[in-house]
Amino acid sequence: MNGFTSNAIHGAYPAQNAHGSLRVPVYDSVAFAQETSEDLHQAFAGRRPAHIYSRITNPTVTDFEQKLQLISNGAGVVAVSSGMAAISTLILSLAGAGTNIITTRHLFGNTLSLFERTLGPWGLEVRLADMTSPDTLAQLIDENTRAVFLESITNPQLEVADIKAIARVAEACGVPVILDNTVTTPYLFPAKDFGVAVEVLSTTKYISGGAPCLGGAIIDLGTFDWRKSPRLAPWAARMGPHALIGFLRREVFRNVGACMAPHHAYLHSLGLESMGLRIEKSCDNALKLARFLKKHEAVVSVSYPGLSDSPFHPIASRQFSQRFGGILTFELVSRGQCFAVMDAFRLIRRATNVNDNKTLVLHPASTIFEEYAEEDRRRMGVGEAMLRLSVGIEDYEDIEDDLVQSLARS
Amino acid sequence: MNGIIITVNGKNYEVDGADTTISRLLELCQVESPEMVAVQCNGTFVARDAYDSTTLVAGDDVEFLFFMGGGR
Numbered sequence: 001m002n003g004f005t006s007n008a009i010h011g012a013y014p015a016q017n018a019h020g021s022l023r024v025p026v027y028d029s030v031a032f033a034q035e036t037s038e039d040l041h042q043a044f045a046g047r048r049p050a051h052i053y054s055r056i057t058n059p060t061v062t063d064f065e066q067k068l069q070l071i072s073n074g075a076g077v078v079a080v081s082s083g084m085a086a087i088s089t090l091i092l093s094l095a096g097a098g099t100n101i102i103t104t105r106h107l108f109g110n111t112l113s114l115f116e117r118t119l120g121p122w123g124l125e126v127r128l129a130d131m132t133s134p135d136t137l138a139q140l141i142d143e144n145t146r147a148v149f150l151e152s153i154t155n156p157q158l159e160v161a162d163i164k165a166i167a168r169v170a171e172a173c174g175v176p177v178i179l180d181n182t183v184t185t186p187y188l189f190p191a192k193d194f195g196v197a198v199e200v201l202s203t204t205k206y207i208s209g210g211a212p213c214l215g216g217a218i219i220d221l222g223t224f225d226w227r228k229s230p231r232l233a234p235w236a237a238r239m240g241p242h243a244l245i246g247f248l249r250r251e252v253f254r255n256v257g258a259c260m261a262p263h264h265a266y267l268h269s270l271g272l273e274s275m276g277l278r279i280e281k282s283c284d285n286a287l288k289l290a291r292f293l294k295k296h297e298a299v300v301s302v303s304y305p306g307l308s309d310s311p312f313h314p315i316a317s318r319q320f321s322q323r324f325g326g327i328l329t330f331e332l333v334s335r336g337q338c339f340a341v342m343d344a345f346r347l348i349r350r351a352t353n354v355n356d357n358k359t360l361v362l363h364p365a366s367t368i369f370e371e372y373a374e375e376d377r378r379r380m381g382v383g384e385a386m387l388r389l390s391v392g393i394e395d396y397e398d399i400e401d402d403l404v405q406s407l408a409r410s
Numbered sequence: 411m412n413g414i415i416i417t418v419n420g421k422n423y424e425v426d427g428a429d430t431t432i433s434r435l436l437e438l439c440q441v442e443s444p445e446m447v448a449v450q451c452n453g454t455f456v457a458r459d460a461y462d463s464t465t466l467v468a469g470d471d472v473e474f475l476f477f478m479g480g481g482r
Contacts, residue, residue: 047419049442049476076446076477238457239448239475246448246477 004071004187008272011067011098024063026266030054056249064265067215069273072186072199075222076245078253079215079265083182083202085258087149087217088114090178090200093244093252095146097123102140102147102175103135104131105380106154109368111180111382112380115149131161134169143174151180152189153316155354156364156388157381160302160312163319167195174228182206183327183355187276188283188320197224198244205355206279206326209271213264217254219243268353278393282326282355285399286391290328292400298407300385304328326355326391329364331405335384338363342387346408347398359392359399391408413466425466432461432472441474446473 017024032051034040042048051057065077080086091114095101100243103115103130115126127140131150141148148170153160163179170177176197181189185206191199201207203215226236226243235243253259260268283306306324307315316324332338342350342361351360352367364367369382377383391399413424418439425435432451436444449456450473456464466472 042419045419046475046477048472049446053464236455238450238455239477242459242477246475249477 005273005276007065007070008275011063011070016200022062022410024266024269026262027051027054027059028262029058030152042134043234047263054262055257056254058259058262058265060082060262060269061260061265064260064269064272065217067269067389068201068219071272072219072221073190073192074199074219075241076220078218078245078248079203079260079268080253081130081216081258081260081264082214083180083200083204083216084110084114085109085256086200086202086218087180088118089253089256089258090198090218091115091119091124091147092256093247094176095124095229095230097120098124099144099146100125100127100142101149102127102129102137102145103149104129104154106131106157106159107151108155108180109150109364109372109380109382122343131166132159134162134165137166137169138173138392141170141175145175146231147176147178149178149180151182152184152191152319153305153327155183155327156329156368156386158305158310158312158325158327158329159381160305160319162315163189163191163196164194167197169225171195176224176229183325185275185279185319187279188300188323188325192221192223194319195223196221203268204353205321206275206282207271208264208268209278209355211229211353212267212271213261215260215264215268218248226341233349247259278357279326280323281393282325282391285396286326286328286389287324288393288396289389289399289403293328293330293403296403296407298410300331300333302328302330310391327388328391329388331383332385332387332410335363335366340383340410341406346405347394347402348406354390357392357394359394359402360390362388362390364388414466416466416468416470416472418472419474427468430466432456432464432466435466435472436461438472444453446476448477449473450475 043050043052061079065079067370159389167177178198179191179196181199182202182205199219199231201217226232232243235247239246287306293299294302305312348359348361352362365384412427414427
């Protein structure tokens with residue numbers, strides 16, 4: 001069984017369920033009893049594979065983790081409470097005071113805020129690079145660099161970097177590449193094949209199946225030798241290639257407590273089964289909408305890597321299996337006009353999320369990036385007259401009709 | 411059999427003295443999903459590709475460390 005969706009549906013769930021249930025039950029239990037005190041001791045020591053406390057592991061969550069491992073061809077997975085929990089827990093595991101990470105200003109606003117505003121005061125230095133010029137990365141990396149972090153398609157700039165080239169530079173410097181693969185997922189982008197060390201996901205998005213709940217994941221793809229990571233070297237001596245997952249499970253993830261709820265894991269496993277179908281529909285709708293908006297007289301510009309005149313179209317075509325994600329942005333003439341168009345929508349919802357089943361609209365400058373000054377936003381590529389559409393899986397004509405009427409009324 | 415005594419996760423364990431490897435020990439101990447286990451022998455990590463070639467001798471101290479979700 002090698003197909004992506006076959007693995008997502010059947011996963012590694014054992015056939016020996018007592019009732020023949022085709023789905024892993026929701027084990028909504030915090031604690032798991034052991035037969036003897038010695039069993040409990042061995043489980044705590046990590047010498048016995050047993051669930052003991054749901055902040056660390058839980059059977060329903062483990063089933064979801066195993067499915068993610070299969071579809072990503074990863075070496076190990078830790079499911080967490082949100083995408084931001086995945087990033088923060090991972091950076092806390094790799095970096096520390098006096099170290100630095102290399103990233104870009106073109107990032108999800110909360111991620112940049114986490115790096116600069118939350119972790120900065122704890123001594124993390126954030127070095128900003130132009131990820132579209134991989135050759136410039138090496139000059140930023142030094143002995144204190146702990147990771148290179150980027151997104152597969154940046155949100156909301158929709159920039160696409162040559163990830164294999166970046167991984168090559170980072171590997172030569174002995175630094176792992178962390179990729180936020182949320183908007184492409186392992187379905188569109190098999191990150192391991194491109195040399196990525198660790199993949200982080202907001203599973204809230206495409207994976208959850210319509211955003212019924214929050215979730216995230218850290219996937220060690222098994223491509224990086226953790227002996228090169230100063231923080232993980234002692235763990236690599238004990239656990240070899242399992243160092244990162246071992247360190248997370250037995251220390252950082254356990255201590256931070258950003259665990260995934262069992263019910264959320266159940267919903268995520270359900271969402272995973274139809275993810276491929278939904279991604280294809282969402283991407284098809286997004287490409288058609290981008291082409292429609294491109295021709296609309298009220299629209300100043302459209303950004304979507306699926307458009308042939310996008311500067312990122314060639315690299316996106318090579319990396320993402322000829323599909324370009326479900327997010328696009330377009331520019332009008334002013335913030336006021338953006339608000340008027342948003343308020344005129346009847347089908348499209350005004351909400352901050354991406355890769356939902358529903359088409360959602362957002363004005364990034366006044367929401368996610370509101371905490372930054374206008375000049376900073378400009379440098380981040382977040383314009384005052386930019387609207388972001390996260391294109392859902394509705395019937396295409398209904399989405400276009402809503403845009404037609406809203407743009408006409410603005 | 412001419413058994414030897416080793417230690418597995420802190421407990422004495424008797425195995426066949428002739429050519430018991432890490433791979434064989436994982437089978438004897440009925441470890442599910444051995445790819446999800448880190449193995450140490452006498453405090454040193456044993457790489458997976460060395461499981462077949464690592465032969466145990468009397469007094470060896472073997473640790474199986476589990477890092478993914480627990481048993482079924």
